[in-house]
Amino acid sequence: xxxxxxxxxxxxxxxxxxxxxxxxxxxxxxxxxxxxxxxxxxxxxxxxxxxxxxxxxxxxxxxxxxxxxxxxxxxxxxxxxxxxxxxxxxxxxxxxxxxxxxxxxxxxxxxxxxxxxxxxxxxxxxxxxxxxxxxxxxxxxxxxxxxxxxxxxxxxxxxxxxxxxxxxxxxxxxxxxxxxxxxxxxxxxxxxxxxxxxxxxxxxxxxxxxxxxxxxxxxxxxxxxxxxxxxxxxxxxxxxxxxxxxxxxxxxxxxxxxxxxxxxxxxxxxxxxxxxxxxxxxxxxx
Numbered sequence: 001x002x003x004x005x006x007x008x009x010x011x012x013x014x015x016x017x018x019x020x021x022x023x024x025x026x027x028x029x030x031x032x033x034x035x036x037x038x039x040x041x042x043x044x045x046x047x048x049x050x051x052x053x054x055x056x057x058x059x060x061x062x063x064x065x066x067x068x069x070x071x072x073x074x075x076x077x078x079x080x081x082x083x084x085x086x087x088x089x090x091x092x093x094x095x096x097x098x099x100x101x102x103x104x105x106x107x108x109x110x111x112x113x114x115x116x117x118x119x120x121x122x123x124x125x126x127x128x129x130x131x132x133x134x135x136x137x138x139x140x141x142x143x144x145x146x147x148x149x150x151x152x153x154x155x156x157x158x159x160x161x162x163x164x165x166x167x168x169x170x171x172x173x174x175x176x177x178x179x180x181x182x183x184x185x186x187x188x189x190x191x192x193x194x195x196x197x198x199x200x201x202x203x204x205x206x207x208x209x210x211x212x213x214x215x216x217x218x219x220x221x222x223x224x225x226x227x228x229x230x231x232x233x234x235x236x237x238x239x240x241x242x243x244x245x246x247x248x249x250x251x252x253x254x255x256x257x258x259x260x261x262x263x264x265x266x267x268x269x270x271x272x273x274x275x276x277x278x279x280x281x282x283x284x285x286x
Contacts, residue, residue, distance in 0.1 A: 022162015
């Protein structure tokens with residue numbers, strides 16, 4: 001019992017999927033603002049390839065979880081009725097339309113007016129994808145998941161990992177992050193809320209138990225692990241914020257380190273989430 005590392009493909013898929021969706025929304029807003037010079041706008045579009053590369057890896061890992069890639073197609077069968085089918089469908093649609101938008105944009109085949117509408121549509125799909133992931137785990141027979149903490153934690157990942165991923169890719173494109181110096185505040189607020197949620201959930205776990213097990217026994221190091229998550233998030237965001245406070249444009253290397261630390265923090269938190277799996281009336285062995 002402890003961190004659900006046996007679910008590491010899903011841990012990666014959910015964290016990276018929500019981060020990519022959040023990053024796409026932010027980069028989309030920057031593009032739609034019309035404030036990017038033409039050359040920088042082109043480079044920002046090129047850098048968006050990083051989003052689709054990460055999403056591709058995430059989907060490949062999620063198919064590993066299913067045992068066989070061919071089983072992934074079966075998940076579409078109950079679209080509209082199954083939360084899992086809705087998650088896969090929304091993610092695949094976001095990935096496909098977002099990737100096609102990127103391809104047409106970098107090939108300069110996307111009409112300006114259509115490009116704006118397409119970009120806005122994919123941003124809406126990103127939001128639906130984030131929500132769809134959290135809905136998969138609202139299972140009434142799993143009391144440690146069937147609550148608002150699950151939704152909060154999954155949505156907060158998009159606000160924590162999304163901005164720094166977007167900032168990293170835009171920095172790679174040559175964007176001066178001092179121009180959006182208030183953007184890290186979004187992640188800082190999300191981290192504070194995340195810490196409050198983790199603390200509240202820690203108290204809530206004490207009241208969840210069945211005839212055979214207690215929720216607090218599933219992850220005995222809950223406090224330590226969530227503290228470790230918070231430290232990683234703070235250090236990661238500091239890599240972004242510290243240079244901005246000195247009016248410096250953070251380097252690509254320091255932004256990459258910051259994203260890795262933030263990802264590690266969210267990965268730890270997601271491991272705790274999967275470690276908390278329990279079923280009403282049944283013991284969990286492992």
